Amino acid sequence: MNPARLRLILLCSGAVLLAAAGVLFLIPAQPAQAQCTTPSSCKTCHEIQGQMPVSEQGLWHKQHTLFDFCETCHGGDRNAATADLAHTGMRIGYTEISTTCKSCHPSELETCVRTYADELGLSESSVGGILDVASSGPADAAALIAEIQSGTLTGPALPEAAAAAPSENAPVAAETANSGALNTVLWFVLGGVAAGASGYIILNERRLKAGNQPTLAVLSRLAAALRRENWSPYAAGVLLGFTGILSVLIGQHLLSAAGPLATITSLLVHAADPTAADGSLYFRFVVPPAVDWSVMLFLGIFLGGMLGALTSRTWKLRWNDDPVWRKVFGRAPWKRIVLGFAGAVLLQYGASLAGGCTSGLAISGGMLLTPSAFLFMAGMFVSGIITVWIVFRRKY
Amino acid sequence: MSFVIALLIGTLFGFALNKGGLTRYANITGVFRFTNLTVIKFMLTAIVVGGTGVYLLNQWGVVQFPNIPATFVAGNVLGGLVFGIGMALTGY
Numbered sequence: 001m002n003p004a005r006l007r008l009i010l011l012c013s014g015a016v017l018l019a020a021a022g023v024l025f026l027i028p029a030q031p032a033q034a035q036c037t038t039p040s041s042c043k044t045c046h047e048i049q050g051q052m053p054v055s056e057q058g059l060w061h062k063q064h065t066l067f068d069f070c071e072t073c074h075g076g077d078r079n080a081a082t083a084d085l086a087h088t089g090m091r092i093g094y095t096e097i098s099t100t101c102k103s104c105h106p107s108e109l110e111t112c113v114r115t116y117a118d119e120l121g122l123s124e125s126s127v128g129g130i131l132d133v134a135s136s137g138p139a140d141a142a143a144l145i146a147e148i149q150s151g152t153l154t155g156p157a158l159p160e161a162a163a164a165a166p167s168e169n170a171p172v173a174a175e176t177a178n179s180g181a182l183n184t185v186l187w188f189v190l191g192g193v194a195a196g197a198s199g200y201i202i203l204n205e206r207r208l209k210a211g212n213q214p215t216l217a218v219l220s221r222l223a224a225a226l227r228r229e230n231w232s233p234y235a236a237g238v239l240l241g242f243t244g245i246l247s248v249l250i251g252q253h254l255l256s257a258a259g260p261l262a263t264i265t266s267l268l269v270h271a272a273d274p275t276a277a278d279g280s281l282y283f284r285f286v287v288p289p290a291v292d293w294s295v296m297l298f299l300g301i302f303l304g305g306m307l308g309a310l311t312s313r314t315w316k317l318r319w320n321d322d323p324v325w326r327k328v329f330g331r332a333p334w335k336r337i338v339l340g341f342a343g344a345v346l347l348q349y350g351a352s353l354a355g356g357c358t359s360g361l362a363i364s365g366g367m368l369l370t371p372s373a374f375l376f377m378a379g380m381f382v383s384g385i386i387t388v389w390i391v392f393r394r395k396y
Numbered sequence: 397m398s399f400v401i402a403l404l405i406g407t408l409f410g411f412a413l414n415k416g417g418l419t420r421y422a423n424i425t426g427v428f429r430f431t432n433l434t435v436i437k438f439m440l441t442a443i444v445v446g447g448t449g450v451y452l453l454n455q456w457g458v459v460q461f462p463n464i465p466a467t468f469v470a471g472n473v474l475g476g477l478v479f480g481i482g483m484a485l486t487g488y
Binding site: 005008009012081082230231233234235236237238239240241242243244245246247248249250251252253255293294296297298299300301302303304305306307308309312324339340342343344345346347348349350351352353354355357358359361362363364366367368369371372373375376377378379380381382383384385386387388389391392 | 398399401402403404405406407408409410411412413414415416417419421422425426427428429430431433434435437438439440441442443444445446447448449450451453458459460461468469471472473474475476477478479480481482483484485486487488
């Protein structure tokens, strides 16, 4: 092994040990949070950031804020980035427990209602009344949410809530959303025009000084640089950084790739058999089958990669032509397919465990400087290095 | 409309990934062998540029941070370990 590589390995090991020591400071850390994907806005502001937490208010919240489905009972927009947008359409006080509990616990509804009956001050007759109404409530979570949003949800009011002022249950007034996004786009267009104009002026001055080379030569050099197959990783990294900024600024979402994959899985499951996922809290609430912002981003990633290959004329359907792979495994494509599948299963499983993959957790989380991103990258590198060492053996 | 924005941003993302060379087995395994540091250069540059931009914008009041990925030490580290095995095997 050449000394430069050895130095690099030692340096990285030192950095890793330092990071591991840092992790020890994080350990008296968080209450266990069952997170499989990015938490909702509700959870982020109220629980993670601690603004008006509800996790200790009452037995029900204590036992249920472990999960992340505030909007099922309270409405609102779980993905909005500002308080106003998130609280649009929200119901503040909520009393129709029979119908909401039923959507997750259809077969044990009576046990659930009785568990919280004491806390809610229900008498035996009230419990019976609630259970009677439960049998005629909405059949599942989707119907329930539709009823909440249309405001037609009815049910027995609890004794003490019946005396509450009616305005407490009125949804928060809707704000006009997203007028800011168009303004931002305009600023970017103006900025782009300014940058383009100044670039043109600078290049033109240079051209005049250098003795009248045709302007097209400069433009075609730029175009040729764009079409190169391999950019400097620094340049590509800057582009990705800007993409992340745009994503937060205009899209009001973070980049993510493992989340949409899970959502697509949920969509496929739902398409194959709509009732198959009924028993699974994960498929109904954590990754509900819906084409959302992240799924469109995912499609865009696929198209963008193809665009990159098309502009560099390296687009080709191929099974297995990577030289390093061939050196280690030989030419047979079946090995690539099998290992590719097995590795992909591990990739998605690991991403779900960690709460994101390299784009959603490492890059987007790293952008926001969350410890989770760096912990994830540390784990990724440790096991990646060991795996490659085992797989490559003497050719390492 | 937001879906169109998502599509465009995703296209930029995929384009950057492809041009950066992260779609190749040689590059991905190279960083684990310490011979080809493209991946780490790319990722850390993106984090620094993106982080600077987002924090600046936050300070100017233009954006607020969206849902932050939760820090759950065991989950993050374990997930990272499993993820690394997959990444080294497939090369993506």
